[in-house]
Amino acid sequence: MGSDILIVDDETDIREIVSGILSDEGYGTRTAKNSDEALKEIEARQPGLIFLDIWLQGSRLDGLQLLQVIKDLNPALPIVMISGHGNIETAVSAIKLGAYDFIEKPFKADRLVLVAEHALEATRLKREVNDLRTRSGVTNKIIGKSSTINQLRQTIDRVAASNSRILITGAPGVGKELAARSIHAASSRANGPFIVLNAATIAPETMEIELFGTEGGDGHGRKIGALEEAHGGTLYLDEIADMPRETQGKILRVLVEQNFQRVNGTTRVHVDVRIISSSARDLTAAIADGVLREDLFHRLSVVPVRVPSLAERREDIAELIDYFMDQVSTMTGMPRRAIADDAMAVLQSHDWPGNIRQLRNNVERLMILAAGDPSIPVTADMLPSEIGALVPAMPNGSGGEKLLGLPLREAREMFEREYLVAQINRFGGNISRTAEFIGMERSALHRKLKSLRID
Numbered sequence: 001m002g003s004d005i006l007i008v009d010d011e012t013d014i015r016e017i018v019s020g021i022l023s024d025e026g027y028g029t030r031t032a033k034n035s036d037e038a039l040k041e042i043e044a045r046q047p048g049l050i051f052l053d054i055w056l057q058g059s060r061l062d063g064l065q066l067l068q069v070i071k072d073l074n075p076a077l078p079i080v081m082i083s084g085h086g087n088i089e090t091a092v093s094a095i096k097l098g099a100y101d102f103i104e105k106p107f108k109a110d111r112l113v114l115v116a117e118h119a120l121e122a123t124r125l126k127r128e129v130n131d132l133r134t135r136s137g138v139t140n141k142i143i144g145k146s147s148t149i150n151q152l153r154q155t156i157d158r159v160a161a162s163n164s165r166i167l168i169t170g171a172p173g174v175g176k177e178l179a180a181r182s183i184h185a186a187s188s189r190a191n192g193p194f195i196v197l198n199a200a201t202i203a204p205e206t207m208e209i210e211l212f213g214t215e216g217g218d219g220h221g222r223k224i225g226a227l228e229e230a231h232g233g234t235l236y237l238d239e240i241a242d243m244p245r246e247t248q249g250k251i252l253r254v255l256v257e258q259n260f261q262r263v264n265g266t267t268r269v270h271v272d273v274r275i276i277s278s279s280a281r282d283l284t285a286a287i288a289d290g291v292l293r294e295d296l297f298h299r300l301s302v303v304p305v306r307v308p309s310l311a312e313r314r315e316d317i318a319e320l321i322d323y324f325m326d327q328v329s330t331m332t333g334m335p336r337r338a339i340a341d342d343a344m345a346v347l348q349s350h351d352w353p354g355n356i357r358q359l360r361n362n363v364e365r366l367m368i369l370a371a372g373d374p375s376i377p378v379t380a381d382m383l384p385s386e387i388g389a390l391v392p393a394m395p396n397g398s399g400g401e402k403l404l405g406l407p408l409r410e411a412r413e414m415f416e417r418e419y420l421v422a423q424i425n426r427f428g429g430n431i432s433r434t435a436e437f438i439g440m441e442r443s444a445l446h447r448k449l450k451s452l453r454i455d
């Protein structure tokens with residue numbers, strides 16, 4: 001059976017006709033003659049789509065009022081208004097209130113079916129996009145409560161409102177693109193496109209086609225470039241210093257003139273695009289080396305924004321891990337794992353040269369590889385070696401991960417125990433030789449071994 005459609009109209013004929021046409025198409029239908037019946041049906045089970053008469057005579061709420069109540073209950077539920085001949089203005093106000101579309105009486109069966117199909121399809125796509133966003137982690141949520149990340153949030157809010165060009169700097173994987181997306185989402189261009197062009201991943205010879213598009217020829221078909229696609233929105237130019245110098249000159253012209261020519265084109269294309277650029281490189285050095293044009297740098301960097309590295313905000317690590325666990329779990333269905341104190345201590349003291357991206361990858365790897373019962377917390381020795389390797393190893397060759405989860409006194413005892421056992425073994429159990437080597441009196445070593453409970 002197709003989706004479940006609720007038809008709300010005070011006229012019996014209309015209810016029957018609409019319901020008949022839609023059930024012939026394979027949809028499940030229900031009907032209601034007034035607002036209370038409609039709300040009861042929605043309460044019993046949420047329909048996939050509602051056809052709603054604008055007037056709804058003899059009803060406690062008229063069509064427009066009911067529309068508002070339903071939209072408050074569930075903003076995502078699509079509603080198509082049924083409008084009488086001559087009240088198009090009301091139908092238009094219904095659309096402003098959130099209705100998906102309207103059909104005007106008398107209507108043709110084809111038109112009714114088409115509108116139903118479109119409304120259901122649009123809702124399905126919206127749901128799918130949301131779902132994919134959550135699964136792929138492409139959300140605009142900036143996680144963290146550290147003062148450095150709060151400062152970044154404030155800067156984003158401040159710069160979003162202006163239309164100025166922004167240059168975002170920060171180490172690889174710190175969240176520069178996420179910051180750019182957040183700026184776009186908080187700006188007046190939020191409903192326009194956000195287009196990403198990563199100069200580091202595009203071959204220099206195709207850069208201009210990607211950026212400006214082409215009229216075709218030269219073995220390429222016609223193609224719209226990123227600048228044109230971003231019209232009315234934001235273009236994010238990632239790794240700006242990786243652009244060929246010649247292209248940099250052309251970008252500079254676009255910034256000055258707000259228009260450009262497609263490759264092999266003859267006319268100029270006018271665009272309204274906000275440019276946010278970024279780089280993980282030291283741009284002063286890139287300018288000195290002649291890699292980045294200084295004039296372009298100044299044009300792009302009207303407002304500089306720096307995203308702090310993860311090592312500058314270690315207090316956010318626990319919350320980030322929690323967030324990524326949720327994300328990976330939604331994405332893959334794998335259960336979340338609790339992190340034991342010693343493992344958390346290692347994760348928080350790691351340097352994270354790949355920043356948040358590396359942390360996210362490691363959380364994912366951990367969830368895939370941490371063997372055993374999912375209800376057992378992940379301990380330090382279960383962490384990927386990439387992270388554990390930076391922790392000093394213990395004398396017995398095992399990783400020293402556990403040490404970091406302990407207070408100094410216990411950590412020292414643990415180390416001394418492992419150290420002494422290894423030395424005694426090295427000297428074949430000979431306490432005198434061990435004492436001599438480690439620089440202790442024989443009697444002191446005996447006392448030490450006793451206090452550490454080493455036989």
Ligand SMILES: Nc1ncnc2c1ncn2[C@@H]1O[C@H](COP(=O)(O)OP(=O)(O)OP(=O)(O)O)[C@@H](O)[C@H]1O
Binds near residue numbers: 143144172280
């Ligand atoms: N504060 C944060 N909260 C939640 N997720 C974050 C945060 N910062 C970054 N991420 C996530 O980390 C990953 C890397 O972020 P992003 O791609 O924005 O980094 P980048 O600095 O642009 O990287 P590159 O230097 O490689 O271009 C993304 O999955 C992003 O969603």
